Amino acid sequence: MLSAASVGGVIVYSLDGKxxxxxxxxxxxxxxxxxxxxxxxxxxxxxxxxxxxxxDESGPGAxxxxxxxxxxxxxxxxxxxxxxxxxxxxFDVGAxxxxxxxxxxxxQQIYREGLKQLAGFEQLPExxxxxxxxxxxxxxxxxxxxxxxxxxxxxxxxHGGNIDMVGWQLIGFPGPRMSNAAEIDxxxxxxxxxxxxxxxxxxxxxxxxxxxxxL
Amino acid sequence: MKSLPGTDIAIVGGGWTGLLLAxxxxxxxxxxxxxxxxxxxxxxxxxxxxxDELDFNVRFSLxxxxxxxxxxxxxxxxxxxxxxxxxxxxLPGSGTGGAGEHWGALYPRHVPDLFEIYTKTVERYGxxxxxxDHAIVDxxxxxxxxxxxxxxxxxxxxxxxxxxNLRGKITEGGNPFEGPxxxxxxxxxxxxxxxxxxxxxxxxxxxxxxxxxxxxxxxTAYTNPDGIARPGCFYCGFCDxxxxxxxxxxxxxxxxxxxxxTQKSVVLRNNCSVxxxxxxxxxxxxxxxxxxxxxxCFQPADVVLLCSWTLNNTRLLLLxxxxxxxxxxxxxxxxxxxxxxxxxxxxxxxxxxKPLNRFMGAAASGICISDFDGxxxxxSNLPFIRGxxxxxxxxxxxxxxxxxxxxxxxxxxxxxxxxxxxxxWYDRVGGIGFSGEHIPYKMNxxxxxxxxxxxxxxPLLRLTIDWRDNEKEMFKFASAKGxxxxxAMGAKKILMQAPYxxxxxxxxxxxxxxxxxxxxxxxxxxxVNTWGQHWQLHNLFIVGASTMPCQGAAxxxxxxLALAYRTADALIDHYLKSxxxxx
Numbered sequence: 001m002l003s004a005a006s007v008g009g010v011i012v013y014s015l016d017g018k019x020x021x022x023x024x025x026x027x028x029x030x031x032x033x034x035x036x037x038x039x040x041x042x043x044x045x046x047x048x049x050x051x052x053x054x055x056d057e058s059g060p061g062a063x064x065x066x067x068x069x070x071x072x073x074x075x076x077x078x079x080x081x082x083x084x085x086x087x088x089x090x091f092d093v094g095a096x097x098x099x100x101x102x103x104x105x106x107x108q109q110i111y112r113e114g115l116k117q118l119a120g121f122e123q124l125p126e127x128x129x130x131x132x133x134x135x136x137x138x139x140x141x142x143x144x145x146x147x148x149x150x151x152x153x154x155x156x157x158x159h160g161g162n163i164d165m166v167g168w169q170l171i172g173f174p175g176p177r178m179s180n181a182a183e184i185d186x187x188x189x190x191x192x193x194x195x196x197x198x199x200x201x202x203x204x205x206x207x208x209x210x211x212x213x214x215l
Numbered sequence: 216m217k218s219l220p221g222t223d224i225a226i227v228g229g230g231w232t233g234l235l236l237a238x239x240x241x242x243x244x245x246x247x248x249x250x251x252x253x254x255x256x257x258x259x260x261x262x263x264x265x266x267d268e269l270d271f272n273v274r275f276s277l278x279x280x281x282x283x284x285x286x287x288x289x290x291x292x293x294x295x296x297x298x299x300x301x302x303x304x305x306l307p308g309s310g311t312g313g314a315g316e317h318w319g320a321l322y323p324r325h326v327p328d329l330f331e332i333y334t335k336t337v338e339r340y341g342x343x344x345x346x347x348d349h350a351i352v353d354x355x356x357x358x359x360x361x362x363x364x365x366x367x368x369x370x371x372x373x374x375x376x377x378x379x380n381l382r383g384k385i386t387e388g389g390n391p392f393e394g395p396x397x398x399x400x401x402x403x404x405x406x407x408x409x410x411x412x413x414x415x416x417x418x419x420x421x422x423x424x425x426x427x428x429x430x431x432x433x434x435t436a437y438t439n440p441d442g443i444a445r446p447g448c449f450y451c452g453f454c455d456x457x458x459x460x461x462x463x464x465x466x467x468x469x470x471x472x473x474x475x476x477t478q479k480s481v482v483l484r485n486n487c488s489v490x491x492x493x494x495x496x497x498x499x500x501x502x503x504x505x506x507x508x509x510x511x512c513f514q515p516a517d518v519v520l521l522c523s524w525t526l527n528n529t530r531l532l533l534l535x536x537x538x539x540x541x542x543x544x545x546x547x548x549x550x551x552x553x554x555x556x557x558x559x560x561x562x563x564x565x566x567x568x569k570p571l572n573r574f575m576g577a578a579a580s581g582i583c584i585s586d587f588d589g590x591x592x593x594x595s596n597l598p599f600i601r602g603x604x605x606x607x608x609x610x611x612x613x614x615x616x617x618x619x620x621x622x623x624x625x626x627x628x629x630x631x632x633x634x635x636x637x638x639x640w641y642d643r644v645g646g647i648g649f650s651g652e653h654i655p656y657k658m659n660x661x662x663x664x665x666x667x668x669x670x671x672x673x674p675l676l677r678l679t680i681d682w683r684d685n686e687k688e689m690f691k692f693a694s695a696k697g698x699x700x701x702x703a704m705g706a707k708k709i710l711m712q713a714p715y716x717x718x719x720x721x722x723x724x725x726x727x728x729x730x731x732x733x734x735x736x737x738x739x740x741x742x743v744n745t746w747g748q749h750w751q752l753h754n755l756f757i758v759g760a761s762t763m764p765c766q767g768a769a770x771x772x773x774x775x776l777a778l779a780y781r782t783a784d785a786l787i788d789h790y791l792k793s794x795x796x797x798x
Binding site: 051088209 | 263264266267268269270273274276280281282284285288297298299300301303406407408409412447448449450451452453460569570572574575576609613614615618619628629630631634635638639641642666667668716717718719720721722
């Protein structure tokens with residue numbers, strides 16, 4: 001279980017996986033069930049994601065979007081275990097980069113090992129955190145973390161990230177809008193920013209993501 | 216091995232070509248047809264809730280499951296091949312409809328001289344102009360022979376666009392470089408996005424010839440000759456890598472399957488992986504496959520139609536021991552030769568002043584120019600042959616895959632400065648794409664891998680492929696043209712895509728792979744005749760881009776479907792009446 005306050009507070013996950021936001025509270029009484037990370041790991045991932053997409057004057061970041069919860073769910077699902085990657089031996093780890101990732105480790109293992117190098121990260125001042133990330137920014141682990149942070153920032157909220165559609169509001173993406181037929185050839189040169197709606201809201205029924213598929 | 220009751224026709228693959236052939240045969244004959252599809256079942260109604268970028272556009276839930284099967288890759292015959300372990304350079308489909316479910320539905324015809332590329336190129340520039348190591352050959356058919364079949368496919372799907380050459384007369388608003396069309400498009404062009412309209416105005420000011428991209432996404436409601444009615448597009452932007460929520464984008468499940476389900480003579484079996492075409496003498500006897508429960512089955516058939524996409528068509532011939540595998544060192548053998556992909560790139564990225572509202576759109580709506588396609592421009596003083604299409608598409612951009620494009624002046628790819636720039640530019644970024652020809656070479660080919668196997672234990676297909684100077688020079692030329700247009704569009708800043716280096720399994724080009732079972736006029740240099748009929752096994756027909764001796768800049772599906780119709784005519788009107796090689 002992860003205390004909500006430790007990842008920015010104020011978000012609540014109900015038993016059926018739905019996400020909502022409570023009025024701000026600073027105590028640690030709201031707990032989020034974790035599927036893969038230990039609480040300590042989740043705190044580090046949350047801190048790293050916040051350096052990749054900081055909460056700053058340009059708008060909310062990974063913390064408000066609940067990126068760590070998104071990543072935790074992805075890692076616990078088929079993607080985290082490489083359920084759809086070709087994993088037959090032999091692994092040619094020395095292959096040139098243009099052959100793509102050739103390691104045997106699935107994302108779960110890459111995260112678990114990568115996080116060991118970042119023990120205590122959440123307690124460092126921001127400048128030291130950035131220096132630490134600069135050291136690893138060309139690693140497979142960092143590439144995954146960066147990619148997953150962007151995913152958790154901008155995915156449909158059904159996947160646990162982009163809480164309250166803060167990511168979509170940040171960039172003016174309206175989510176799955178059923179029709180733009182009346183607008184596509186208007187608004188040329190000016191912003192058209194319909195209020196974001198999630199897939200559940202648009203279709204008025206609940207959806208489950210691939211992370212919830214049986215392994 | 217369970218031996219099943221025989222059928223008249225066995226079709227391997229339930230995608231565009233397999234289902235189109237099944238429909239034609241069922242409508243025009245009384246024959247029994249079994250379609251074997253390795254993936255699961257799908258219906259048009261499956262997509263009404265599918266507007267989720269993460270699962271479809273990032274995790275690729277409609278694509279082939281690489282944990283079961285992939286291909287291996289090497290750059291030259293001297294290297295050992297390495298498996299492509301995750302989806303990247305192309306996105307094969309699986310399941311009913313195949314890649315025809317998740318395609319972008321761009322629907323351009325090839326330039327007319329592509330079918331006679333060898334003859335026409337040598338005529339104009341001489342043999343010396345052809346790149347070293349090339350394997351360029353004529354297709355054995357001409358524009359005049361394929362055009363009626365292109366038109367037939369247009370009627371099937373209701374293609375949206377504007378003719379530029381109607382029976383030889385150049386018409387305003389269309390592509391003046393296209394081959395003569397016998398008929399106007401069934402439906403008018405799609406609406407275009409703001410960014411595409413800027414491209415149209417800019418290329419016009421530069422003296423080029425913009426036209427609306429031919430689209431298999433309908434601009435208006437259309438009912439086809441089979442009575443299939445589909446609505447016009449709503450420009451939601453969830454097309455490429457998705458199934459269409461309303462059926463405006465034509466897919467096998469919304470255009471062919473509704474007919475097939477009414478035909479008692481057609482049986483579609485899902486989750487059946489064909490491992491071998493069984494043959495004896497000069498006859499195919501049927502196919503062996505593994506069914507959903509894991510049981511090995513033999514399906515006897517009088518005629519076998521191999522319709523399982525380029526890579527599987529080639530691999531199944533090799534696994535079945537049909538035809539001589541191509542050997543590049545001697546030039547002998549035919550199965551596997553002429554592997555081509557496509558040069559497909561977001562050549563130039565533009566950073567614009569005003570917001571673009573680029574969430575609105577459709578994958579096939581946009582503006583193109585063909586001024587630099589094929590041999591539409593003089594290559595006498597250029598270090599390459601052929602060319603491609605420059606386009607500004609209004610694809611409907613989604614945030615996970617689009618976020619983070621920043622001007623070159625922004626350092627880093629994470630943190631506050633990067634985030635601020637990425638947020639600012641998010642809706643001000645557009646691309647001028649380039650889709651260019653990839654000519655065939657003797658050393659780009661397919662074979663079986665000696666090391667890696669699929670989930671059933673069969674060898675994977677091995678691709679030997681790399682980019683050559685012709686592709687690199689063509690891309691350089693196209694990028695410079697793109698930059699010229701970008702400046703005319705008023706871009707504040709421009710980002711040029713890195714030049715082509717080695718063939719890269721991480722870099723998505725397109726899902727357009729050609730060759731391996733190529734067509735031709737002679738059995739020495741091709742696998743099938745121009746009807747798709749196997750030269751040696753006369754009751755085996757091969758359909759799909761595997762029969763294309765080279766790739767055009769245009770997306771291949773219109774040509775694939777036209778050739779499928781042509782095979783249907785050869786099979787039904789000639790072969791079934793008089794079995795033997797169709798003349």
